Amino acid sequence: xxxxxxxxxxxxxxxxxxxxxxxxxxxxxxxxxxxxxxxxxxxxxxxxxxxxxxxxxxxxxxxxxxxxxxxxxxxxxxxxxxxxxxxxxxxxxxxxxxxxxxxxxxxxxxxxxxxxxxxxxxxxxxxxxxxxxxxxxxxxxxxxxxxxxxxxxxxxxxxxxxxxxxxxxxxxxxxxxxxxxxxxxxxxxxxxxxxxxxxxxxxxxxxxxxxxxxxxxxxxxxxxxxxxxxxxxxxxxxxxxxxxxxxxxxxxxxxxxxxxxxxxxxxxxxxxxxxxxxxxxxxxxxxxxxxxxxxxxxxxxxxxxxxxxxxxxxxxxxxxxxxxxxxxxx
Amino acid sequence: xxxxxxxxxxxxxxxxxxxxxxxxxxxxxxxxxxxxxxxxxxxxxxxxxxxxxxxxxxxxxxxxxxxxxxxxxxxxxxxxxxxxxxxxxxxxxxxxxxxxxxxxxxxxxxxxxxxxxxxxxxxxxxxxxxxxxxxxxxxxxxxxxxxxxxxxxxxxxxxxxxxxxxxxxxxxxxxxxxxxxxxxxxxxxxxxxxxxxxxxxxxxxxxxxxxxxxxxxxxxxxxxxxxxxxxxxxxxxxxxxxxxxxxxxxxx
Numbered sequence: 001x002x003x004x005x006x007x008x009x010x011x012x013x014x015x016x017x018x019x020x021x022x023x024x025x026x027x028x029x030x031x032x033x034x035x036x037x038x039x040x041x042x043x044x045x046x047x048x049x050x051x052x053x054x055x056x057x058x059x060x061x062x063x064x065x066x067x068x069x070x071x072x073x074x075x076x077x078x079x080x081x082x083x084x085x086x087x088x089x090x091x092x093x094x095x096x097x098x099x100x101x102x103x104x105x106x107x108x109x110x111x112x113x114x115x116x117x118x119x120x121x122x123x124x125x126x127x128x129x130x131x132x133x134x135x136x137x138x139x140x141x142x143x144x145x146x147x148x149x150x151x152x153x154x155x156x157x158x159x160x161x162x163x164x165x166x167x168x169x170x171x172x173x174x175x176x177x178x179x180x181x182x183x184x185x186x187x188x189x190x191x192x193x194x195x196x197x198x199x200x201x202x203x204x205x206x207x208x209x210x211x212x213x214x215x216x217x218x219x220x221x222x223x224x225x226x227x228x229x230x231x232x233x234x235x236x237x238x239x240x241x242x243x244x245x246x247x248x249x250x251x252x253x254x255x256x257x258x259x260x261x262x263x264x265x266x267x268x269x270x271x272x273x274x275x276x277x278x279x280x281x282x283x284x285x286x287x288x289x290x291x292x293x294x295x296x297x298x299x300x301x302x303x304x305x306x307x308x309x310x311x312x313x314x315x316x317x318x319x320x321x322x323x324x325x326x327x328x329x330x
Numbered sequence: 331x332x333x334x335x336x337x338x339x340x341x342x343x344x345x346x347x348x349x350x351x352x353x354x355x356x357x358x359x360x361x362x363x364x365x366x367x368x369x370x371x372x373x374x375x376x377x378x379x380x381x382x383x384x385x386x387x388x389x390x391x392x393x394x395x396x397x398x399x400x401x402x403x404x405x406x407x408x409x410x411x412x413x414x415x416x417x418x419x420x421x422x423x424x425x426x427x428x429x430x431x432x433x434x435x436x437x438x439x440x441x442x443x444x445x446x447x448x449x450x451x452x453x454x455x456x457x458x459x460x461x462x463x464x465x466x467x468x469x470x471x472x473x474x475x476x477x478x479x480x481x482x483x484x485x486x487x488x489x490x491x492x493x494x495x496x497x498x499x500x501x502x503x504x505x506x507x508x509x510x511x512x513x514x515x516x517x518x519x520x521x522x523x524x525x526x527x528x529x530x531x532x533x534x535x536x537x538x539x540x541x542x543x544x545x546x547x548x549x550x551x552x553x554x555x556x557x558x559x560x561x562x563x564x565x566x567x568x569x570x571x572x573x574x575x576x577x578x579x580x581x582x
Contacts, residue, residue, distance in 0.1 A: 134340055141337055141347060141517075142517065142520040143513060143515075143517055147511070147513045148513040148514075149514055151513070162505075163425075204424075205421050205423050308505070308510065
């Protein structure tokens, strides 16, 4: 596929308030493209694999930036806040280290400086067949090349495949699902809140999009409730490289313990499903158990009991099980 | 407006991808135009008193045939909702209910075909030359089924059979409790399958809209009732049917 040195000519809108941005989004619909730090966007454009009519650059809208305390003790993060800010923010580092730990593993320092939380959450999948611009299911076609007999699918899904086997590339999404965050979404016709767990959608529901955002909607902020503040967290990301790479498997875990026993837990894996993958079986099995190696050994296989492997991603099964073991070993 | 969708395959060759979904709006518009036109026409022309439902009850549909009809109807509605809604942007996990409804339809149609071929008169639904005089209009009394009913059945039979056959092949390409999906069907073949599946879906949308409309027409409601309760009255029979061509038995 030809790659080009210059960007294609495209309209650029740079609204400075959310009202203008939502009006533009409503007017342009699917022909418009919401632009944050551009770290996902520019690759698409440079390769000519996607060609929106217009960009709506959201980085000039101040209300979409920053990290604020919420009255309930939680935190609200604007969608245009950079990943670096999320990783370094004292409030998040004090209460929700799971998120800051996940944010610190996003790509590279340069990309974290430019990339935004909203962009990291809404970025498209990295399936190389799809990114190459092939007409696969996710691109509106009739076939999944990654799941074909000759398909190279080492990075692809263990769970939730429905015609498409792509996985979520976001490092921060599993952390936010584990923290029971809520997404605040707005459009010209009003605002709504969506639980992080429902914000990400798999191919069974919508094979063309990875989030519940409609064409005219903008992600304004992410609200993390106080519920998991100061819980015990575990985060680990396994990738082929330690920087500037997407997760093969990642695990975000939050535990509440009392008298040496786990009283509540959320474990969410990245890189194994089109959405952040809740390990519900594991969560249920460890309630009332101590957080130690014995518990980890006993429950780790439950993490992958529903896994369906592809030709080249069987290694993710023991990898995922070992991450669960390490999370419980503490 | 395009009739079909075409795409480049992995080798860069242009292949069919399926029917153009712009046609969905054309089909819906055409169906509603026919309905509106018929409503207006009947408002002007149809002044006849409707026959009474009282009197002797004559058997029209056996219980098994009524069950088949309503199972097929429910399966078809589920298939259309789960198949068409995502296309118009209403997203939900549609695939599992879609294939389950498809299997129900397949089994129901299979049983219906066996029953109609070997246990009923298969020609009762076939359009005969004698039916064509109904085209001339007037008060033509029919056999058990009118030309319009036979035409609707024939049209439905064609699109349902195409949708079933193509759906069964496409069924291989998704995970089910019985097998894991295959991706060994080449893109050109998939394109044809999706084209036929989509085109028959469009036919099903149009015919279903018309079928529901005519089933709810005041002068046709007794046929709908007969599909629920199994009978028509002797007056309804006398008003619409030729006793020499169809003489049903009395029922309770």
